[in-house]
Amino acid sequence: VAAAPPWVARWSRVFGPALAFSLCLQALTGFLLASFYAPSATTAWAAVAYVQQEVTLGWLVRGLHAAGPRRS
C-alpha cells in the first residue's frame, strides 16, 4: 500500500492563501493610494477625488482597496 501524500488538497485550505493574498493586495493598494494622498482636513477629499477621476486606473486601485477586506 502506497503511503498517503503529506499534503492533501481540501477546499478548507483555500482560505488561508486567499486571506494572505487579500492582505498583500491591501498592503500594495494601500501603498499606491498613499502615494497620491494628502492627509489633512483641507486636502484629503480633493486628493481622493483626484485619484478617482484623474489618475490612470485610480478608480480600480481604490476599488480594490475598498473591496479587499469585505467578505459579504
Add this chain to the structure above:
Amino acid sequence: MTRRRLLELVAGALATVVGVAVAVPALAYLTFPTRKRTVFGGDEPLDVAAVDALPDGKPVRVVVKAPVRRDAWTVFTDVTLGASWLLREGDHVRALSTVCPHAGCAVDWDERGDSFVCPCHDSRFSRQGTPLSGPSPRPLDALDVTVVDGRVRVAWRRFRTATAKKEPV
C-alpha cells in the same frame, strides 16, 4: 504529461495572470505623473503692469504672478513664477527674462553702464538683451508680450541655461 504536472502548469498560469492583473494597473497608476501633465495655470499671458506706468526707454523689473495654479489636487493663488524686464520704446514694449542664460542668476539693470549685468559671472547684455561680454552663451531670453487695453501681458517661460539655443523647459 501527468495529471499532477498539468495541474501545476494550470496553477502557475493562473498565478501569473493574477500577478500581471495586479502589477500592470499598479505600474500604470504609479507612473501617471511621468506620462500626464499635472500642473496647470500660468501658461497664458499674465497681466504685469499698466503700459502708461512704464517709463520710455528705461527697463523696469516686474514680478510675473499666476492668479491661479493647480498642482494635481492643490490649487494655489497668486503664485510668483518669476520676473521680467520690461522696456518700453514708444508704443513698443519688449519683455526679457531676468534669468541669466549662463547659470540662471537674476540679471540686474546697471544704470551707469546702460546694460544688464549678471552678478554671478559678470555677463553683460545690451538693453535689447544682446550679449556684450562675459560667459553667457546666448542673449537674454525674450518673452512673448502683448498689450491689451493698456495693460502689459507677459507669457512667462523658463529656458534651459548654459546652451547656445533657447530651449523651453
